[in-house]
Amino acid sequence: MRGATFSPMFRRFLISYLIVLLLPNVAGYMSYRASVKVAGTSSVENSRALLNQSKEILETRLNEVEAFTKQLAINKDLNLIMTEKNQHDANNVFGLLGMSKDIANYTRANDFLQNFYIYLDNYNVVLTADSLYYRPEHFYELNHYKDMTFEQWKTTILDKFHENEIIPLRPYIKSSAQNSDITFQSSVITFIQSLPINSLNKPRATVVVTIDEQKIGRLLSGMFGQNGGWGFITDNKGNTLISQGIDDASIKKLSHIPSGQAGDLDTLENGMLLITVQSATTGWLYTAGIPEEMVMQQANQIKYVTWMFTAGALIIGLLIILMLAYRNTAPIARLLSVFKDQAESGSDRYKNEYDFLSGNISNLIDNNKLLESELNKQLPLLRDAFIKRLLVGEFYSLDEIEAVSSQAGISVGSAQGHVCVIKLNGYGEIDNEEIIHELSLARLLLKKLLQEEDEELLVTDLGSDKIALLYPRKAEPQDEADNLVESRMTQLAEEIFNQYRLTVSIGIGNPYQTLRDISRSFDEAQQASEYAVYGGERRVVWYLDTARETSMYYYPIDTQQRLLNTLKVGEYDEAKRILDQILLKNFEERELSYDMRQQLIVELKGTILKLMDQKSFQDEAFNESVRNEIAQIQPLDAVEQLRSRLDTLMRNICSAIAKQKSDDVDETIRAIMIHIQNQYTDPDLTLYRIAESVQRPERFISHLFKEQTGENLSDYLERIRMNKASDLLIQNELTIDEISAQVGYNSAHSFRRAFKRVKGVAPSAYRQTSE
Template identity: 45%
Template sequence: MPRHSRVFRSFLISYIVILIIPSIAGYMSYRTSISVTQNLAIENSVTQLQKSKEILERRMAEVEGFTRQLAINQDLNILMNEKKSGDQTNVYGIWKMMRDILTFGQTNDFLQNFFIYLANYNVILTPGSAYFRPEHYYENFHYNDLTLAEWKQTILGKTHRSEVLPLRPFVSKGVQTAVLTYMQSLPLDSFSGSSPATVVVLIDKNTIGSLLSGITDRYGGWAHISDGEGRTVAAKGIGEPDMEALAADARFDKDKVSQFYDDDLVITIRSDASGWVYRAGIPRQVLLENANKIKSITWTVTGIALGVGLLVGLFLAYRNSAPINRLVTVMKEQFGTDAGEGRNEYDFLHGNISDMITNNKRLESELHRQLPLVRDAFLKRLIAGEFQSREEILAAAAQANTGIYGNSGYVCILQINGYSGMDSVEILNELNAARLILKQAMFDLAGFLLMTDLGSDKIVIVFASKEAETGSELGRNEIGGLLHQLSERAFSEYRISVTAALGDRFAAETEVSQSFERAKMTLEYAVNSNRKGILWFDEIQVESATYYYPLDAELRLIGTIRAGEIEEAKRIFQSIMVQNTENRELSVEMKHQLVGELKGTFLKLLDQKTFLESDLFESLKNRIIGIQETEKTETIQAEIDGVMEILCGLITSRKNDSHTRTVEQIKQFIAENYSYSELTLYRVAEQVERPEKYISQLFKEVTGMNLSDHLEKVRMDHAVRLLRQNAYTVDEISMKVGYNSSHSFRRAFKRVTGVSPSSYRQTEED
């Protein structure tokens, strides 16, 4: 089986190798794209974390700026420097200060929750409220891990200079949360002991977390900010135990900007201003989401491509190996299966094809060597009148490469004089040498001519040329001059005397035998009258004791009519009539016999199956029988011409019917198989069982159109219908109408219709 042969496997392996090469290139491109995508995702994540850091530092700077504005506030300076006398309190000043700080929380969400502690009044000012006893403020706002006394001591009782407390649990009006605390003592030059005033800003963890949501919301990971001592400043999406475990793990490098830890990409950046450490954890799966999409698409496309490529490879390997396997099978049947053992199919084919080429060349050489014999046999059959029709003559002439078809001329018989008895070997050898000398001399004088031996002392020469076809005397004079030169040269150099007898001119290949018979009659006349030199048929006196209607002329006439060649049949009949009316004087009895013979010839023709089945059989038969021998020769000739026209017309009609059926069969086959891209002239010829050249000429003759043009028209008609339906793309339509290439289809469509397929479809839609 072809699919199990070594040729099939060789083709398949080569296709697989070709398929693997782009797959490797695709894999390398895939790995590169994955790496680029991963690096780009890391870079974007670092940029996002850097932006969060910048925003947070900018907000903290605004908080610090807020404390500096308070430091230069005149009303606050008055309040914190006043000395309290008894129970008197500067209520108006405190109220005015509360009103002034109320607007700060509206411009910065970090200033939503802050207070100012005035030590001299023991008052806590908040936006909108004043607590004349800190215990009241502590009841609503306090740290979980600080008592009132500890809070007063660490927060209110100490001097702070831009101090930040890390994130710690906090209760705000009963709500549990965690805050980052920023503290600044006023005035700014307070360094030790107690200070007149302290500004405390409480930043809720959710407020800080909103700055980190760009990372956590986008990637679903976590973010963490710690101060220089590792204490948590802010966190989102991760707990303190997890961060402690991360910091304690030896696998984690704290100095790396980006690294994979477990299933997360951990990004670390440090603030040069505050020393804070910003970390973000992004899940590997989310980070490489685009890369995974690329991976999925790449593997899917690659898998489909490999699968389809393998199927295509199997198909192509089978298709390409099948002809070779069939050829190998045929050769093994011819040369034996043992010839292929131990060798692969290519070596087997190479060896046998080499032998075939060698044998073909040997045969071709042998044919060239035998070509003179083939020509000689063809010429003997031609002058003997053995061919039945002009088509048969032309086919045999083409096979023998004679060059006679399409020409006219004269037949000449050269007789070597001086040899009366030819009963000894010596005389026969001399005659053989003389014939060779005469042939070579004629070849030297005139070039290639058709020549053959006629007995031991005669040579037949056919002078055929285009000039003789015109009927002018130029051809005849040239032939006479050549024969005269030949005669003088043969006699002067070799003492060979010859007599040349020529028949009358033949106007077609079918009349060569007739010219030969006339040359024989001329030679017979020359021998009987002891004439020497060159003698033409029209120079002799022809006896008219009988009519001229030889058997070969009758056979040629019958064969020509059977072939439907009316012009050739009329030419042969005209030649017969000329010989009997112009070159002979027939008596009344001979004329009657000639007409009877002609009627008998046509009655024999009617016995053929073609004419017996015709509706015109009876009328033709009666018409032939009704020809009267007593009528004028012109009337008889016209009547026979009419009969021949009807007979040839019947033959031609039958041929045309057969041709029409063949053409219809071709059209039907094309209509059923136009979508097959391998539909070629060879396939059509194989279907109708005719030669390719024959069906090509036949189709053009019957339809007036080339077969290839008809196939293209059928395909374009179906393409137009599909374009109007608007159900397929142009590429799909090109495949459906038998084109392997959409470019070839577009070019053919524009050549036939004048517009491109797309333009045609748009025009139909409009």
């Protein structure tokens, strides 16, 4: 450790780290110089962000007021009152009182709507949330603008058409409903909308919302006055709407208020930085003033924090570079020690440690390249071993095939194709070295021809006089692919004979559909090649040509198991396809003897009997009928008769399995519905609880219920709860909070939202309409 700490390499590391540490400190001083300007810009941007926030809040509340008038415009009861007048009841007391009760709900949602009224022209009545005024004069006596007479109010407010009109701040007097001598004076902003909307004729009704200045002030109190400053809002005509921390007289003394347009967003006046934001919708101008000393205060704070952090970082950095210098030097020192122990006597020729390491690492790289070269020489052996294992079926999974092929640098290519075996003819017993060399040369020439056609072909030797190759499928459909393979193999045999005077016999196996099926195609190709040698004239022979003359029937274990599994799940189409393939292999591609035919039919009957033993059917009569039909199948039955009987058996079995599945599904759906109807009052009724009650997985019952009923399980539960809630609301014996608890909701707010989503109206409105 001591040697590593004080070595020249340690000192070089230490000096480098010190230089790296000093550079950020120099840059830190330069960044501090710019921090004052950044602090000012940051204060301005923060204040502008606050202004934007206050603007968005106020505009959002005003949009809610506008949305309220639009809701009134589509209110059926209000539209009926506006357009019709009952001749038998000139005052329509019942209808107007009902309308008054209906609009009272709006005052609870938004405090901006606590003071509004609706003037109905056809009845000449003023309608509020808590009263009716059949003479507008009575309403004016209690609620009027201080600087506006009754005639002016009626002309400019009630009789004139308005569309989303806002009257700036005006003094307003409101008297107590119990005692008209008690009055309240304030200033209000007025929002006016005529009904119907977008009608330029004489309006049938006018909605007037008065918003108290104090409500707006409370809403914006947190936005203005930041950092000891002030703020105010003016409309597009320059009228002051609201102010915080500054009065109108002081506002008028300001020589230049920025317009809020690009290039005129802020200015400095009397030690205050004026910042403005203009609303794109209302045209109102939001102005805020920030004391100039606040900007410098932030800059001084940044200065203090910067120096503190710089000093701390410098001390910590010195400790870290000492640790890093040692930590990075120690491994190199140990590496040098290892190299020196293993180095040759001539290693002292290096000037320093780096040259010493560089020389030894270069030797390592050279040795590694030499080793890589030797491995590349062995690569053909790895490739040949992989192809041979693939042909004989030694791989048990596709993942294993991919891993070994990647290691050998082989691209398997298409997962479908043919295995071909090429046998050199004319060579008897290999009894001397000359024949062995001649065969090796012939195999080399054959491989060259194949590689010239396609470099990706997988080719390997089989003994001294055979070559096997995997020919990938290059055409669709299968007939065209088979013709292409046969044409190319025939052409290859002619080329070999014409160029090298060698005769070959080529056997082609049936096509393989997956990589794990290659071994089966290889066995067939070998049989076909042997048949071609003894068959005489043909150079290319398909396995099918040899299979027709075999005396063994075709019904391998994997096919039998696949047929059995297919029938178990009730897949009739797939079972029929497998049966057709079995009959094709045995009665069209083969000529079976009577004994082989009898054994095949016994095997087929045994498969279905095995299914009947493994699959329990509740209908005993069905079990007995299937066994009787199986017993009637005889070896002497014609192929079509055999196909028909087996097809009928499989169809009946699959139908019975499908029916049994359908009954299970109906029973599960029924159990789910019964459980929900019994437990809908439980707030903790979840999909997990329902799945637990019917003893099925959650995902299974969710998908099954949607598939069978066309409705999500959660929607069905919600509908059951809302139907029960509707009955309870009509009975009018419980409060809405009590009803929400009785139908399985922990929160009345969640219940109200769900009820309105399902029924289209709020619970209170639903109760009123049902009275």
